[in-house]
Amino acid sequence: QVQLVESGGGLVQAGGSLRLSCAASGHTFSTGAMGWFRQAPGKDREFVAYISWSGGSTDYANSVKGRFTISRDNTKNTVYLQMNSLKPEDTAVYNCAADSSIRRLREGGSPSWGQGTQVTVSS
16 A cells, blocks of 8 residues: 655645645555545545556646646656646645556545645635
8 A cells, every 4th residue: 555645735825836745655656546636625525636657647627727737756756736826716635645546546436545735725
């Protein structure tokens, strides 16, 4: 199983940027797909983005397309989420997940999750 630790969250004004990081250890990092999810207060957790183990395949939720970019550095066992043009509705706890199955990852069924990092966007 993979152990995941997120960082990089914080408070930012609308229109600003943040870069989240998720450091992985344990299982061989480069063999798994990685993804980001978020959960706002009172709402269900939602898919944000995923990236394949090679980095050659990515996908995003419609709400973040064109603003967020997911990337990974397998030499550092880390996946990133660059968030630009942030909006108040992006406020949430952001979690990363790892899975050998892209489909299961996107459905939120991954066995490995980080503890989350808070992102707050003020208007």
